[in-house]
Amino acid sequence: MDSELLHMALIALAVLGCIGLLFGIGLAMAAQKFAVKVNPKVEEVLEALAGAQ
Amino acid sequence: MKPIRSYIVAALCLLVLLLLVCGCGSEHRFIKGTSFKGENQIVITFAGPVDAGWAKSTGNYKVYEKPDPDINLSISSIDLSPDGTTVTLTFGLPLNQAQTHIVTVKEIMAEGKTQGTAVMTVKKVYFGYLLSILLGAMIIKNFVFTKYLGLCVFFGTSQKKSTAVGMGITFTLVMVASAMMSWFMYQFILKPMRLDFLQIVIFIGLVSLSVQAVDTVLRKVNPALFKAFGVYLVLVIANCIILAVPLLLANNEYNAAESFMLALGAGVGFLIALFLMSAVRERLEVADVPQTYKGLPIAFITAGLFALAFMGFSGMSIF
Helix, strand or coil: HHHHHHHHHHHHHHHHHHHHHHHHHHHHHHHHHCCCCHHHHHHHHHHHHCCCC | CCCHHHHHHHHHHHHHHHHHCCCCCCCCCCEEEEEEEEEEEEEEEEECCCCHHHHCHHEEEEEEECCCCCCEEEEEEEECCCCCEEEEEEEEECCCCCCEEEEECCEEEEEEEEEEEEEECCCCCCCHHHHHHHHHHHHHHHHHHHCCCCCCCHCCCCHHHHHHHHHHHHHHHHHHHHHHHHHHHHHHHHCCCCHHHHHHHHHHHHHHHHHHHHHHHHHHHHHHHHHHCCHHHHHHCCCCCHHHHHHHHHHHCCCCCHHHHHHHHHHHHHHHHHHHHHHHHHHHHHHHCHHHHHHHHHHHHHHHHHHEEEHCCCCCCCC
């Protein structure tokens, strides 16, 4: 394998990984700040239904 | 107390915009300005008189359109004004003034001394240019009616005026946010690191990020509107317009202000399209439409008629 290509791929991986991590943490914090309480029964009912559509 | 605070915020926003616009031109200390003149001329104004021998030589100027740096435009003649401060370059062919031109002036000679090389950008009047981008994306090249992009969300949410307007506004917000993020990412991260072959993947990621953010915030802030959007808010991720705009920005090498205007124009254009369509479809609900055409078929025909009407704007240019 060409070492230059490998180098490029590694840079891409590192950069995209960092960006993804940063935005992921941001979204997680936003989700916590704007959390909405959902009635747990809603999920239970959905689970119990057939759920084809 | 409150109005004062909003004035301050508005003033700050204006300041930021002004800085964005002013920071766009690259100036050289010995060149006062460059501008288009007539169909095939570019005028360069110097701060002082330049040497006639230097100014008359075609080899000292290099002019090309910004997207094509390889193609130099051929200069047919050069005129120097009597006081020696204004040079008029005349080209053999008419210039495409919708494009930004780059003028390189080599080793400016003034009164026997060299003033260095200047690289200048020539554009049409700037605010007019921004406005033409805005109106172009909004009406003349409306993404829905002339490029047929984003039709899924367009037909899905245009049944009621209230939903249509809500969707249009959310779409505009998501569009501006994701386009500005994409512009920043492309100019400052992807291009310097030569990762621009990954642009589509990254733009999709940024779009889904902003949609997710709007989803999270809207769920808490305005549950009624959130319910009205239903599945369509998530469908914005798969909307082609919202991906087309960052790609256009990257291709055309727009700067921050131009990107903002294109994103805003695309968003508001979509809002206009949705509003027009929902106004017609509300009437169609009570109209006597043949059974086979009820619902989506007549909606498609209406969209086609709108597209025909919008064709009337095609080829128009402002400023």
